[in-house]
Amino acid sequence: MTSDSINNQNNLFPTSSGSNESLLILLNRTSEIICKWFSDSDKLGPIPIDSNFVCSVPGEQGKSFDVLFSEIESLIYNSFNPVHPGSLAHLDPPPLIISILGDLIAAGLNNNLLAHELSPSISLLEESICKWFSIKLGFSDLAGGVAASGGTLSNLNALVTARNYAGLETNPKAVYLISEDAHSSFEKCTRIMGLEKNNLIKVKTDKNGCMDMIDLKKTVDKCSIEGKRIFAIIATLGTTVRGAIDPIDKISKFCNERNIWLHIDGSIGGIFSITNIPINGIINVHLANSITINPQKILGITKTSSLLIVSNIEILKNTFSTGLPYVSNENNFFNRGELGIQGSRPAEIIKLWLGLRFLGMRGIEDVLNSSIKRRIFFENNLDTYKYDLYSGPLHIISFLPKGMNKNESDSWTLNKRTNLLKKNFMISRPLFKNRYYLRAVFGNYNTSESHINDLLKLLN
Ligand SMILES: *Cc1c(COP(=O)(O)O)cnc(C)c1O
Numbered sequence: 001m002t003s004d005s006i007n008n009q010n011n012l013f014p015t016s017s018g019s020n021e022s023l024l025i026l027l028n029r030t031s032e033i034i035c036k037w038f039s040d041s042d043k044l045g046p047i048p049i050d051s052n053f054v055c056s057v058p059g060e061q062g063k064s065f066d067v068l069f070s071e072i073e074s075l076i077y078n079s080f081n082p083v084h085p086g087s088l089a090h091l092d093p094p095p096l097i098i099s100i101l102g103d104l105i106a107a108g109l110n111n112n113l114l115a116h117e118l119s120p121s122i123s124l125l126e127e128s129i130c131k132w133f134s135i136k137l138g139f140s141d142l143a144g145g146v147a148a149s150g151g152t153l154s155n156l157n158a159l160v161t162a163r164n165y166a167g168l169e170t171n172p173k174a175v176y177l178i179s180e181d182a183h184s185s186f187e188k189c190t191r192i193m194g195l196e197k198n199n200l201i202k203v204k205t206d207k208n209g210c211m212d213m214i215d216l217k218k219t220v221d222k223c224s225i226e227g228k229r230i231f232a233i234i235a236t237l238g239t240t241v242r243g244a245i246d247p248i249d250k251i252s253k254f255c256n257e258r259n260i261w262l263h264i265d266g267s268i269g270g271i272f273s274i275t276n277i278p279i280n281g282i283i284n285v286h287l288a289n290s291i292t293i294n295p296q297k298i299l300g301i302t303k304t305s306s307l308l309i310v311s312n313i314e315i316l317k318n319t320f321s322t323g324l325p326y327v328s329n330e331n332n333f334f335n336r337g338e339l340g341i342q343g344s345r346p347a348e349i350i351k352l353w354l355g356l357r358f359l360g361m362r363g364i365e366d367v368l369n370s371s372i373k374r375r376i377f378f379e380n381n382l383d384t385y386k387y388d389l390y391s392g393p394l395h396i397i398s399f400l401p402k403g404m405n406k407n408e409s410d411s412w413t414l415n416k417r418t419n420l421l422k423k424n425f426m427i428s429r430p431l432f433k434n435r436y437y438l439r440a441v442f443g444n445y446n447t448s449e450s451h452i453n454d455l456l457k458l459l460n
Helices: 003-009 021-044 063-076 096-108 119-135 151-166 185-192 213-225 250-256 270-276 313-320 349-381 406-422 449-459
Strands: 145-148 174-179 200-203 231-234 264-268 288-295 305-308 387-390 396-401 438-441
Touching: 003 021, 021 063, 021 305, 096 145, 096 349, 119 145, 119 270, 119 305, 119 349, 145 151, 145 313, 151 174, 151 185, 151 231, 151 305, 151 313, 174 213, 174 305, 185 200, 200 213, 213 231, 213 250, 213 387, 250 313, 264 270, 270 349, 349 387, 349 396, 349 449, 396 406, 406 438, 406 449
Parallel strands: 174 200, 174 231, 231 264, 264 288
Antiparallel strands: 145 305, 288 305, 387 396, 396 438
16 A cells, blocks of 8 residues: 555545545534533433443454544543532542533643643643642742542652652651541552552541641651651641641641641642632741642543642642753753653643633632532531531531431441432542542532422431
């Protein structure tokens, strides 16, 4: 086959000649299916109850677009639908419209954040959006950051940096501290970093799910008596089960006294700290050494969208930079693949940039405030004679019926979740301190008060 006949055989790639007509047709057709799915979500419910999705695998011959489109349709119609107003289970809100475009643009450009020469404008964009976040958070001119594919990776980037900065890269006595309500992914980070389970030390939480300062001090003192070397303390800004906020102000002062790296896991609530929304406990975030912010979790920037902001970008560079011997760099631009664990990286910053530009600070605050309002409305109207409530200042609430033992509530929560799903309400059932709870996350902009009333009728 000549190269010409290969080129004419099919529309495999966009071309520099011609109108790319068939790509346009495909994009329009895809957009129509997705938009129809959004419109259909009311009758479909949050998740398909009886999935009839059949997985296909590549065959000897390629398939036609028509075949693929019927499979795409089946894939879409058997998906979780975050747009449905009853989707209240997790930190997975509907996609912000403009950020869908961002993903499309990133795919079309197919640039690579690994190297400046592979993403000249987007590398600058990522740098400047991270700088914007740094300033909003109150960090100094030395600050900066890097995007990563999710909060786990942003936290891992921070942990590796903190350990490196402490000079404890290979020291088996290196430990770090989290609260007992911190995210489960820290156990994964611990394994990846080549540490044992007991290198991850859990500090007690108080009755509100916040890190207990007395236990923190005790734990730190105990570590030093035992010859353990603390490379970081992690404060959670928004815990998974109830959205609690560790006492950041006190922890930051304590870390400063003891000269310990403070990382804030703001995967859930970090985005609030760039706004003027008054939230109890969000104060002096800029005294931390680093913070993870996940705009995918509440703003609706499409997955994945996560940033690590550090108070001194040079420390991040020193940790991860190896040089990129195969990338030419006549102008001495810094290659952003050298700021974290990931090498090749998609232009996820585009959808974040577009989302933030489109919303502006007012729109950002509106989305965030509305989430909290929905939680408060639910909390104020859930029957407190019937339930114990567990909530913080954010948009997450867990609850359990009063007076049940573990076995009773474990089976009650299971039945309740199943029955609610049949009524098109999807809430979650987190296992927390050896007991199942029900949890609602109110980050869904499509959920109105009347939807919440319908949910309350099924619970009260
Ligand atoms: C979700 C979450 C993470 C992990 O983020 P991913 O984007 O899922 O990797 C870490 N910490 C907290 C508090 C979270 O809620």
